Structure formats: structure tokens, C-alpha cells
Amino acid sequence: MMSDILLIVTKLVLFLSAIISFWRWKELKLGNLVYFPFYMLFVVLIEVCSHFNGISSIDKLLYTLFDIVTYLFFISWFYKILSKNKLVVLLGVCYVNSLIFSLILEDITGELKIQSTVGTMIMFLLSILFYTSLIKSNQLIDFIRLPAFWIVTGILIFTLGYLPITFSLTKDFLPSRNVVYLILVVVNVLLYGFFSIAFLCPQKR
Amino acid sequence: MSSEKIDSVLLISVFSILAIIGALIFIFTVFIKQRNKLVKEKYENQIMSERQQHALELQALRSQMNPHFVHNSLNAIQYYIQRNEVELSEIYLTKFSKLIRSFFTLSRKRHITIAQEMSLLENYLSIEQLRFEDKLNYSITKDTELDEEDIIPTMLLQPIVENAVNHGIFHKATTGTVAIHFGYVSEDSFKVTIIDDGIGLVKSKAIFDNSGKELNNRSSSVLQDRLKLLEYSNTWKVSYTLEDREDTEGAIATLIFKPIEDEHTSIPSR
Known part of the structure; x- marks a missing residue:
């Protein structure tokens, strides 16, 4: 019962964030978040499909697809906002390799743990890379109104909360359902909450 | 579990x-x-x-020298040459060239010593005295407590003296006097008074009004700009007053100088 309420809260925040992204579409076109409404639509679709689908293996497949699209989307977004940094390209290549390894070594209808762990770690590294570059730039003066700051903070918080879970997945040990739900709710609410703040920030080219 | x-x-x-x-x-x-x-x-x-x-x-x-002053000085030199007063015109020319050289040299400096300022004013007034012939007397004095090597913003006083001569003494029928005094106020402050016994501020303004000319006093505007900039640049606190004399005709200008020392300025110690 408790876990159901928590999941509803998470999905509500996600839908709200998606609505805001479409409502602010004209503004978002001016900045770096131009493709975010499409990504949010994709996330909503995955959640809706997962909700109405009762088959566990398809569910896992959907979330694997979600993971792959999410990591590739954010790597390309980081590549754009970090002025085509070569390190981002390198990390992107690492992720693609881990994905290939996962597809070869793991069951696609199960969880692709290698790509998930590597992807989460890459997100963590890219967030640190972004912060390092932001702290050296003049944009720091008004970082509170910087959409990229909120997006990256959301990603970092999600990564920090999600990393212990992904590590426990790789060790075939999953903490209790309630703990996973609680952590997922907190990180998802923060992630989509920060995304919403980013969509509401003034967008600059 | x-x-x-x-x-x-x-x-x-x-x-x-x-x-x-x-x-x-x-x-x-x-x-x-x-x-x-x-x-x-x-x-x-x-x-x-x-x-x-x-x-x-x-x-x-x-570095702005009043064009009227240059024009008047050159006219005076021309006048002496035409009257064949070669010696006088040479003296005039020598003083004038010395003054111009001082203007150009000192205008590059932010501060000069009181001795340099006194010398500059002496030079300026001696030229004006030649132009005014017997109509202008002047005195430049200093309190003994005040060190000649103390610093002062460069050429701030010259426009005020110029006003005293051109607006105070110039319109006076008899001989006029300009008295400049550098007075000691405290360890880090000093006062300069420029007193003239000319026609005074009210009469001077009335003459301008009657002549139909607009009182476009360049010296005053340069002075106001400089005082404002000195305040902005946080180097000197200068209080400036100009009023008619109460005892007799004429005007009295008073400037109180106090250097401001802060982390962004580097005024030499006095």
C-alpha cells in the first residue's frame, strides 16, 4: 500500500515535469533543452506502457530500452553543453562498449547490469565534469537561473541514490522492496523536480 | 530477514x-x-x-588650458610688440612659455607639492599682471606649520584664481588684489583661501545678465568636474565654497583638502 502511494507520487512528479516541458516548449527551443520535451514524452510513454503491461519480461525490456535511450540522450546532451569535449566522446564510447558487452554477455529479457552500472557511473563523471567547467566560467554568477545546473544536479542526485542499488544488482543482492521504492521515489522526485525547475528557468542560447 | x-x-x-x-x-x-x-x-x-x-x-x-587665457596672453604679447616694447614682450613670452611647459609637465601628475602649486600660480598671476598692467596685485602666502612638500591635487586652484581675475578684478575700475593663502588645519588636512577684492559674485553675474551673454564659465565647470572625479576616485576629500565677502566687495573661495587613504589608492604619504 505504502509503496503504491510512493510510486503514484513519483509518477505525478514525472507527468507534471513533462507537462511543464511542453508548456515551456517555445522557451526551451531557445536554449539547450530543445529535445527535453521529446525525452519526457518518451519517459511518460515507458511509464504508461509499463503500468498497463503485466508481463515481467516485457517490463524489464521496456526499462532496459529506457536506460539505453536515457544514457545515450544525456551523453549527447553533455557533449553539446560541454562544448564538444573529447572526454565526453570517450565516455560515450565506453558506454557503447559496455552496452555491446551487456547484449553479448547478458540476457536481454533480464536486466543489462553492465551497461546500467557503467551508464550510471558515466552520468556521475559527466556531472562532475560539468560542475568543474561551470565553476571556472562566468555563468557561475547566476547559476541558480541556469537550466543546465538544475538538470545536472537532478542527474547527480539520481546517480548518487541509484548507484548503491545498481551495485547491489551486480552482486545479485537487492535490498528489500520498500527500501528500493523509498530510494527510487526520493531520487525520482528530486530528478523530475529539478528538471521542472530547469524548464521554468529563463532559456539562453 | x-x-x-x-x-x-x-x-x-x-x-x-x-x-x-x-x-x-x-x-x-x-x-x-x-x-x-x-x-x-x-x-x-x-x-x-x-x-x-x-x-x-x-x-x-x-591638461585643459583655458583657450581664453591663451588668446588673451598672445594678444597681450602682440600688443607689446606693436608698441615696440620688445623687452616687455620678451618677458611676457618667457613667462608664458614657462607656464605652458609647467602646465604640460604637471598635468601628467595626479599630485604635486604645495611649493610647485605656489610656483605655478605665481607664474600664472605674473602673466595676468602683465596683461592687467597696474590693475592687478597679488600675494601668495603659506602658514609656517604647513610643509611645502605636502601634496595637493594638480592645478585645482588655477581655474579658481582665473575666475577671481577675470570675473572679479577685470570689471573693477580700480586696482584689484588677489590673495592666495595656504593654511594649516590639522596633521592630515589643509585649507586654501583665494580672496579677491573685485566686484563680487552678485555684480559679476548681473554684468553677464545685462550683457545678454550666457554665463558659460568654463573654469567653473572644469573645477566642478574635477572635484566630482576626485571624490569618485576616492583619493581626496575636497570641500569647496565660494561666496561674496562680508567685510568688503569681492569674493572668497575656500578649499579644504583631506587625502583619503584606502586599499585601492596609492597617495604618497604627506
């Missing part, structure tokens, strides 16, 4: 939540601190560039 499993669950939960809270606090603390540092740096740079700009503006103002 076994106790080992409960421990692991608890550990993961506590670690995740602490990591999230810690990261949020860390990010915002570091970013706000860095932002404040950057804002402070930018503010200081802006202040510095504004001061540099003020210094340049001050230099430009210092």
Missing part, C-alpha cells in the same frame, strides 16, 4: 540518503561561495577600471 541482510539494507539506505543530502549541501555551498568570490572579483575589477577611467578623465581635465 536475517540480521546480516537488515544491516546491508540499512547501510544502503543510510548511504544513499546521506550521499544525496551531502551532495546537495556540498554543491550549493561550493557554488554560492565561488559565486560570491567571482562577484567580488568582478566588482573590484569594475571599480578599478572606473578609477582608471576617472584618473584618465582627471588627466584630460588637468
